Amino acid sequence: MREIFDAELRQVGDDLVQMSRMVESAVTRAGKALLEADLQLAQEVIAADHEIDALQRELDERCVHLLAQQAPVATDLRIVVSALRMSATLERMGDLARHVAEVARGRYPAHAIRATAEPTFAAMAAAAAAVASEVATLLRTRDLGLAGEIEKNDDVLDDLHQQTFATLLAPEWDGTTQEAVDITLVGRYLERFGDHATSIARRIVFLVTGDVEDASPHA
């Protein structure tokens, strides 16, 4: 039984790594589509999101099957329950990347992000791609040093998110209302993306060390 359990648990871990790579690809391309007004790329991100959703359903079924067949306890049980939660979080991160791509597609051929706000969003897109990459590596290697990096990049995203409001509310802001709406929404999507990455980092730290820290993706 133990061998089967270990093999199935490895598969769950592999699926999580696979999901996280798809999310990394999605948010990296969504950021590029947004900043370069690249319609083709935006459409690719939007079309690929259902693959993340499908993998989540598969992974969740695997977890429920594992619970039913193996009745794990203690740490094993917490790993499976955490996997269920992390798959939901990764699925949500995929949705957020898709939302960014949808804004890019909706404004094409115009740029959704006004030139004055572009540096901030370039930095946000880079930080979101970085946390996604770090989450993928953390899930693969369990190198807890990455958890700290993820928290730092999440702080960067929060600061940049505040900057987007500063840009919008500055007296020299002269964008359209549509531009204000897009900046507000995309800023929120990317800020939430960072929260979710942090929640995954905290779950992994908890699994490896037993240290509890609130892992709900607050914002």
Add this chain to the structure above:
Amino acid sequence: MREIFDAELRQVGDDLVQMSRMVESAVTRAGKALLEADLQLAQEVIAADHEIDALQRELDERCVHLLAQQAPVATDLRIVVSALRMSATLERMGDLARHVAEVARGRYPAHAIRATAEPTFAAMAAAAAAVASEVATLLRTRDLGLAGEIEKNDDVLDDLHQQTFATLLAPEWDGTTQEAVDITLVGRYLERFGDHATSIARRIVFLVTGDVEDASPHA
């Protein structure tokens, strides 16, 4: 064992009902705080959110304990896994109500919602309070007729959310950028609130009938 399991499962169900009532109270009061610029009420909603979070943690621990001690299978297992997911969803709905209250608090003594957009937000607040009430009753009674009502009210929220954009982007819009930002954010919070309610409704339908429909709170 079965008696203990049934008693614990009843407790999980009771906790979900309790959480849903707290969420209903939060979103109802947050809507009122927003529309009436009621600082005291906004602060109450914000302060009460940690009680919802605490109940979620308790409920999740109960579910993990149940899985460990009772190793449920088949329908019993699906009920426990669904409870874990629904508690996360309710916690998130509580966060969204808190976010609405935070906007109200941030603008006080001014009204966050400009008079032109007020009827739309009054309708959104009412629809959000309605889905929350329906979710609480659905969790208590398992009356599946309510699932249809929740989906209908979620559609109402989606339509009203689109109306908020129509208001913002109409040529006669003459609000400030801060007002545009607030309308964009609060509209998004309430629209997401409806998505989460729908996801709970679908989970309950699945548990009772076995009918699968995608229960992830997309938007």
